[in-house]
Amino acid sequence: MMLGHDTYYAKNKKWNPTNEVPTFSLVLSSSAADDGKKHVDLYRHKGLLKEIKGIQALAEWMNVDKKTLVNTIQEYQASASSGVDEWGKSSFQGVPAKALEKETFYAGTVTPVLHYCMGGITIDTKGNVLDGNKNIISGLHAAGEVTGGVHGDNRLGGNSLLECTVYGTIIGQKIPIQDRDSFSTQEQTEEFTKIDQIDKKNVKISIEELAEHDNPEDCWVAIHGVVYDLTDFAEEHPPGAESIHVLAGGDGTDAFQAVHNIGLLDDFEDVRVGVLV
Numbered sequence: 359m360m361l362g363h364d365t366y367y368a369k370n371k372k373w374n375p376t377n378e379v380p381t382f383s384l385v386l387s388s389s390a391a392d393d394g395k396k397h398v399d400l401y402r403h404k405g406l407l408k409e410i411k412g413i414q415a416l417a418e419w420m421n422v423d424k425k426t427l428v429n430t431i432q433e434y435q436a437s438a439s440s441g442v443d444e445w446g447k448s449s450f451q452g453v454p455a456k457a458l459e460k461e462t463f464y465a466g467t468v469t470p471v472l473h474y475c476m477g478g479i480t481i482d483t484k485g486n487v488l489d490g491n492k493n494i495i496s497g498l499h500a501a502g503e504v505t506g507g508v509h510g511d512n513r514l515g516g517n518s519l520l521e522c523t524v525y526g527t528i529i530g531q532k533i534p535i536q537d538r539d540s541f542s543t544q545e546q547t548e549e550f551t552k553i554d555q556i557d558k559k560n561v562k563i564s565i566e567e568l569a570e571h572d573n574p575e576d577c578w579v580a581i582h583g584v585v586y587d588l589t590d591f592a593e594e595h596p597p598g599a600e601s602i603h604v605l606a607g608g609d610g611t612d613a614f615q616a617v618h619n620i621g622l623l624d625d626f627e628d629v630r631v632g633v634l635v
Contacts, residue, residue: 379469383420386464390452398464400616404601407466413458419465428458474518480506485529499533501525561632568634572607574599579610580634582620587629609634 366374373379386407391398401407410416413431417424431454437443438450455461479500480488487498502525503518563585571578577589579602592602605613 373470381467381469384466384468385416385420387452387454388462388464389455391462391464393452396616399612401466402464403604403613403616404597407464410463410465413461413463416463416465431458475503477506478504481525484532485525499529501529559627559630559632562635563632564635569607574603574606577603577606578631579605580608581611581614581623583634584623584630585632585634586623586626587631588626591626591629 364373364377366377384407386394386398398407402409408419410419413428414424417427420427434443435453435456437447438453441450442448454463480492481500482488482494485499485501486494487500489495502522505521505525563580568578568580568585570576571587574592575589577587577592578585579588580586588602588606592599595602601613602610
């Protein structure tokens with residue numbers, strides 16, 4: 359474990375905020391980057407990985423002695439050739455090219471980060487939220503990371519995805535859904551309004567018009583041929599607004615599909631402004 363070497367952490371199970379946060383460099387060869395192209399493209403877009411040409415530039419970026427770095431990589435190449443290293447590793451992929459000065463590396467800095475909080479609201483096996491006396495609070499349900507869990511020092515793989523999907527499904531199945539036939543006249547009127555809005559959202563938008571909306575205060579982005587106004591959404595974007603702003607006024611399809619499924623766009627129909635022509 360990255361923090362296991364620290365005496366204070368090993369004893370208290372938490373990091374001493376007065377200590378310097380440990381970091382290390384993650385380095386991928388060009389072949390390793392090709393194997394994980396989808397993820398590498400995403401991390402490059404976010405600025406988390408940097409493309410570096412040659413071993414000299416890599417050593418300078420890492421702020422380490424070039425000779426030491428070359429020797430380390432050559433030892434790894436030798437182990438890959440023999441089929442095993444000094445720790446017993448026998449599977450080698452993404453080995454750097456022999457000509458290290460001509461190799462293209464992809465490097466980034468790795469540091470500990472809070473990405474999951476265990477524990478929280480108490481629920482029962484049906485996802486009902488319980489009060490301090492373990493009584494069900496009527497009409498209140500919870501699923502995922504917000505809830506208390508069964509975990510100790512660690513958790514199951516994923517960022518609460520298992521808790522989200524299991525309890526989300528259980529809760530979703532038990533909450534009554536209003537029948538469409540019971541819609542009021544007002545609700546029916548709203549449905550017709552939505553249909554009219556759909557027609558408006560098929561307005562044809564040229565590349566030149568798209569390019570005029572190219573700043574954080576007026577941020578349009580084309581994704582899979584559809585133009586969206588992401589001005590307000592950018593600040594809510596989990597990875598940060600910058601990754602949206604750099605796409606303003608242009609086509610963000612490649613950046614989007616590097617990590618997202620096209621079905622996600624269904625949630626953005628309310629900010630759809632037209633189709634790109």
